[in-house]
Amino acid sequence: MKPAISDNGKAILLSEAAVGKAYVLDGCEGGRHLREKINAMGLNSGALLKIILNPGYGPVGLEVRQTKLGIGRGMAMKIRVKELDPTYADYRLCPGR
Amino acid sequence: MQTIVFALAGNPNSGKTTVFNNLTGANHHVGNYPGVTVEKKEGSLSFRGRRLTVVDLPGTYSLSAYSIEEIIARNFVIENKPDVVVNIVDASNIERSLYLSTQLMELGAPVVIALNMADMADRRGVTIDEARLSQLLGIPVVRTVGSKRIGMDELLQAVIDTAENRGAYRPAMVNYGREFESELAELMHLVESGDIPLNGHRPRWVALKLLEDDADVTGYISRHDSDGHIADSAREGRNRIQTLFGDTPASLISDRRYGFINGACAEATTLTSRRRNGLVDKIDLAMIHPILGLPIFAFLMWLMFNLTFKLGEKPMSWIEDGVSAVSALLKTFLPEGIFSSLLIGGILSGVGGVIIFLPNIILLFLAIAVLEDTGYIARAAFVMDRLMHKIGLHGKSFIPMLIGFGCSVPALMGSRILEDKKDRLVTMHVTTFMSCGARLPVYILLAGAFWPRHAGNVIFSIYALGIVTAVVMIKLLRATRFRGMSAPFIMELPPFRLPTFRSLLIHGWERAWLYLRKAGTIVLGISIIMWFLMTFPQKTTFRQDYPALIDSVTVVYETGAITLQEMDGRIAEYKSAMAAERIEYSFAGHVGRFIEPAIKPLGFDWRLGVALFSGFAAKEVVVATMGTTYGVGDTDKDSPTLRQKLAQDPMYTPLAAYAFLVFVLLYMPCMTAMSVFLRESGSFKELLFQIGYTTALAWGMAFVVFQGGKLLGLG
Numbered sequence: 001m002k003p004a005i006s007d008n009g010k011a012i013l014l015s016e017a018a019v020g021k022a023y024v025l026d027g028c029e030g031g032r033h034l035r036e037k038i039n040a041m042g043l044n045s046g047a048l049l050k051i052i053l054n055p056g057y058g059p060v061g062l063e064v065r066q067t068k069l070g071i072g073r074g075m076a077m078k079i080r081v082k083e084l085d086p087t088y089a090d091y092r093l094c095p096g097r
Numbered sequence: 098m099q100t101i102v103f104a105l106a107g108n109p110n111s112g113k114t115t116v117f118n119n120l121t122g123a124n125h126h127v128g129n130y131p132g133v134t135v136e137k138k139e140g141s142l143s144f145r146g147r148r149l150t151v152v153d154l155p156g157t158y159s160l161s162a163y164s165i166e167e168i169i170a171r172n173f174v175i176e177n178k179p180d181v182v183v184n185i186v187d188a189s190n191i192e193r194s195l196y197l198s199t200q201l202m203e204l205g206a207p208v209v210i211a212l213n214m215a216d217m218a219d220r221r222g223v224t225i226d227e228a229r230l231s232q233l234l235g236i237p238v239v240r241t242v243g244s245k246r247i248g249m250d251e252l253l254q255a256v257i258d259t260a261e262n263r264g265a266y267r268p269a270m271v272n273y274g275r276e277f278e279s280e281l282a283e284l285m286h287l288v289e290s291g292d293i294p295l296n297g298h299r300p301r302w303v304a305l306k307l308l309e310d311d312a313d314v315t316g317y318i319s320r321h322d323s324d325g326h327i328a329d330s331a332r333e334g335r336n337r338i339q340t341l342f343g344d345t346p347a348s349l350i351s352d353r354r355y356g357f358i359n360g361a362c363a364e365a366t367t368l369t370s371r372r373r374n375g376l377v378d379k380i381d382l383a384m385i386h387p388i389l390g391l392p393i394f395a396f397l398m399w400l401m402f403n404l405t406f407k408l409g410e411k412p413m414s415w416i417e418d419g420v421s422a423v424s425a426l427l428k429t430f431l432p433e434g435i436f437s438s439l440l441i442g443g444i445l446s447g448v449g450g451v452i453i454f455l456p457n458i459i460l461l462f463l464a465i466a467v468l469e470d471t472g473y474i475a476r477a478a479f480v481m482d483r484l485m486h487k488i489g490l491h492g493k494s495f496i497p498m499l500i501g502f503g504c505s506v507p508a509l510m511g512s513r514i515l516e517d518k519k520d521r522l523v524t525m526h527v528t529t530f531m532s533c534g535a536r537l538p539v540y541i542l543l544a545g546a547f548w549p550r551h552a553g554n555v556i557f558s559i560y561a562l563g564i565v566t567a568v569v570m571i572k573l574l575r576a577t578r579f580r581g582m583s584a585p586f587i588m589e590l591p592p593f594r595l596p597t598f599r600s601l602l603i604h605g606w607e608r609a610w611l612y613l614r615k616a617g618t619i620v621l622g623i624s625i626i627m628w629f630l631m632t633f634p635q636k637t638t639f640r641q642d643y644p645a646l647i648d649s650v651t652v653v654y655e656t657g658a659i660t661l662q663e664m665d666g667r668i669a670e671y672k673s674a675m676a677a678e679r680i681e682y683s684f685a686g687h688v689g690r691f692i693e694p695a696i697k698p699l700g701f702d703w704r705l706g707v708a709l710f711s712g713f714a715a716k717e718v719v720v721a722t723m724g725t726t727y728g729v730g731d732t733d734k735d736s737p738t739l740r741q742k743l744a745q746d747p748m749y750t751p752l753a754a755y756a757f758l759v760f761v762l763l764y765m766p767c768m769t770a771m772s773v774f775l776r777e778s779g780s781f782k783e784l785l786f787q788i789g790y791t792t793a794l795a796w797g798m799a800f801v802v803f804q805g806g807k808l809l810g811l812g
Contacts (some may be wrong), residue, residue: 030585032310032345032347033163034585035345035347035348036159036161036347036351037158037163037585037587038587039159039196039348039351040158040159040161040196040197040351041158041193041587041589042192042193042196044348044351044352044355045348045352046352046355047355052382053382053385053386053387055387057387057483058387058482058483058486059479059482059483059492059586061385061479061590064193065190065192065193066189066190066191066192066193066221066223067190067193067589067590068381068589068590068592069587069588069589069590070385070475070478070479070482070492070586070587070588070589070590071586071587072482072486072491072492072585072586072587073486074486074585074586075585075586075587
C-alpha cells in the first residue's frame with residue numbers, strides 16, 4: 001500500500017532549502033514563461049525533489065524525476081517548496097510511485 | 098511509391114542523433130550535454146521495400162518553445178506535419194520525458210515511442226514493461242539502445258505500420274477532469290462548427306491551446322474568426338477555470354499531464370532496486386562543488402592544453418622530419434627554378450607546415466570529446482553560473498563558449514540554446530576569445546621555438562588570457578551595448594557516462610579528416626597565392642652582387658684563411674640577404690612595408706604582418722604563410738625547421754613572440770566564422786562591430802604586452 005504523502009505544511013523558498021532533504025514543490029511565483037519552462041523540465045506543483053547542492057549563493061542543484069537539474073538563484077527564489085516527512089521522502093522520489 | 102517522412106523528437110540529450118546516425122549511416126556529432134543538435138537534419142533510407150525520410154530535430158522539453166532550436170523542433174512537428182513522429186524517450190528518465198509525449202500525442206501526427214537507453218534504465222534498477230506502456234498510451238512503444246544499434250529494425254517497422262494504418266491509430270488522451278473537459282468540449286464544438294481552416298490539426302488540440310492561451314494558436318484563431326466569438330468564449334472559459342481551481346489553465350494542464358504520466362508509470366515500471374554508484378555521485382558533487390568546482394575546472398583546462406602539447410610533441414616531430422626529408426629530396430632532384438620554388442618554398446613549406454600539427458589537433462579534439470561525452474560540460478556551466486551571473490550572463494552561455502575551444506562555428510551555432518536575444522549576442526561576441534583549434538598551431542610553433550621547456554604552460558597562459566578577456570568583455574558589453582537582465586537559468590545535468598571507444602575514434606577521425614581537407618584546399622590555395630605574392634615581381638639587380646660574393650668566399654676558403662664552418666656561415670648569410678631583398682621587392686613585401694608602421698609598436702615586422710593578414714582566410718594559414726616566407730628562396734638541402742629558423746631570427750625576441758600570440762588569440766575570427774556570425778546574428782552591424790572591436794583589442798593588448806614588457810626590461 002502506498003503511504004500518504006505528508007509534508008510539514010510550511011512553505012519556504014527553494015533557495016532556502018537544505019541539502020540532503022526532500023521537498024514537495026508547492027508553487028511558483030514566476031510569470032507564465034518561467035512556469036511553462038520548469039513544468040516541462042519536471043517541476044510542477046506536487047513534484048518531489050531532493051536538494052543535492054545549495055551553498056547559499058550561486059545555483060541550486062536538485063534531483064527531480066530521476067534527473068539532476070541546476071537552477072539559478074534568481075529562479076530558485078521564485079519557487080516555493082514544503083519539506084517532506086522523512087519517512088516517505090525517499091519512497092516518493094522513486095519512479096512509478 | 099510514396100516516401101514516408103518521420104521526425105525524431107524528444108528531450109535534449111535523449112539520443113536522437115545517435116538513432117539518426119544508426120538509421121541513415123551518417124556520422125553527425127553527438128555528445129552528452131543539452132544542445133548538441135541545434136539545426137534539423139534530414140537523411141533518407143530504404144527499409145523492406147519502402148523509402149523513408151528521417152528528420153532529426155533539436156531537443157526540446159515541451160512544445161511551448163522559447164529558444165531558437167526549440168522553435169525549429171516545434172515548427173517542424175506542428176507545421177510540416179511528418180507522417181509519423183518518433184518520440185525518443187530516455188528510459189532512465191521516463192517521467193519527465195513522457196511530458197513531451199503527452200503533448201505530441203495531442204497533435205495530429207501519429208506518435209511512436211522509442212524507449213531509448215533501456216539498458217541504462219535496467220542498470221539503474223528501473224524495469225519498464227513496454228507492452229504495458231504501449232497499451233496504456235495507445236501507441237506503439239519500441240525498446241532501443243541507440244549506442245548499440247539495438248531495436249532499429251523494430252523501430253522502422255513500427256514507423257511503417259503506423260504510417261500505413263493511420264486509421265488504427267488511437268492514442269490515449271489525458272483526461273483533464275470533468276469541469277475542464279466540458280469547457281474543452283464547448284470550445285471544440287465552436288472550433289469545429291466555424292469555417293476556420295485547421296490545417297489538419299485536431300479540434301481538441303486547438304481548443305486546448307486556446308484554453309492554455311497559447312500565443313500562436315490564439316492569434317491564428319483571432320485572425321480568422323470574424324466576430325471574435327471563439328476568442329471570447331476561450332477567455333470566459335479560462336476565467337471560469339481560474340475561479341474554480343484558483344490556478345491558471347496552463348498550470349492545471351501540466352499537473353494533469355503529470356498525473357496521467359504518474360499513473361502510467363506506476364503500472365508499467367517496476368523498481369527492482371535503487372542502485373546508485375556512490376563514487377560517481379561523489380565525483381559529480383565535487384565537480385559542481387561551490388569551492389572545489391572552479392579549481393577542478395582550471396586544472397582540467399591546464400591538463401587538456403598541456404597534454405595536447407606534450408603528447409603531440411613526438412608524433413609532431415616525426416611528421417616534421419618527414420616533411421624535411423621530402424623537401425630535401427625534392428631539392429636534390431628538381432632543378433632550381435620557378436617550379437621548384439613553387440613546389441618547395443610555396444606549397445611544401447605552407448601546407449607541410451600546417452600538417453605537422455595534425456597530432457596536436459587530434460589530441461585537442463579528443464580532449465574536448467571526452468569533456469562532451471562524459472557530461473562535464475554541463476557541470477562546468479553550472480560551476481560558472483555564479484561568476485557568469487555576476488558579469489551579466491548565466492551559466493548556460495558557457496556551453497557554447499567551451500565548444501569554442503574546438504571551433505568557433507559550432508560554438509556560434511550552439512548559442513541558439515540561449516533564449517534571450519541579448520544573452521545570445523553577447524555570448525557570440527566573446528566566443529572568438531575562446532581560442533579555437535585552428536589557432537593552436539601558431540601557439541605550438543612559437544611556444545616551441547621560444548620557450549621549448551615551458552611551451553605547455555605558455556600555451557595554457559594564452560588560453561587562460563582568452564577566458565579572462567571573454568569575462569571582462571561580457572561585463573563591458575553588458576554595461577554598454579547590451580544592457581539588461583539575463584534570462585533565468587535552468588539546466589539539466591546529464592548523468593555521467595564513460596565515453597565509448599567508438600565515439601572517440603569517430604571524433605578523432607572526423608577532425609583529422611577535416612584538418613587535412615582544410616590543408617589540402619584553403620591552406621593550399623592561400624599558400625600558392627602567398628608564394629606568388631612573395632616571388633613576383635622578380636628582382637634582377639641587387640644591392641650587392643651576392644653570387645660574386647659567394648664565389649669570393651669560396652676562394653678565400655681555398656687559401657686557408659677561413660675555416661669550412663666560417664665559409665658556410667657567410668654563404669648562408671649572403672643567401673638569406675639575397676632572399677630577403679627578393680621578398681622585399683615582391684608584392685607581399687610592398688604590402689608588408691605598407692602595413693609595417695601599424696604593427697611596429699607591437700614588435701612585429703612586416704613578415705608577421707603579412708602572416709596575420711593571410712589568417713583572415715583561416716587561422717592555420719598564419720603558420721603556412723610564415724613557412725612560405727622562410728621557404729621562398731631557401732634552396733639549402735638540409736635547412737633547419739621553421740621553429741629553428743624562427744628561434745634563430747634576430748628580428749624576433751620572446752617578448753615580441755608573446756605579443757604576437759596575444760594578437761593571434763584576440764584578433765578577428767576567420768572568414769567562415771564571420772559568415773556564420775552574420776547568419777546567426779542576422780545583423781551586418783554586429784558583424785562589423787565584432788571584426789572592429791576584436792582587432793582593436795588585439796592591437797591594444799599586444800601593444801601593452803610588448804611596450805610594457807620592454808619597460809620592465811623583458812625585451
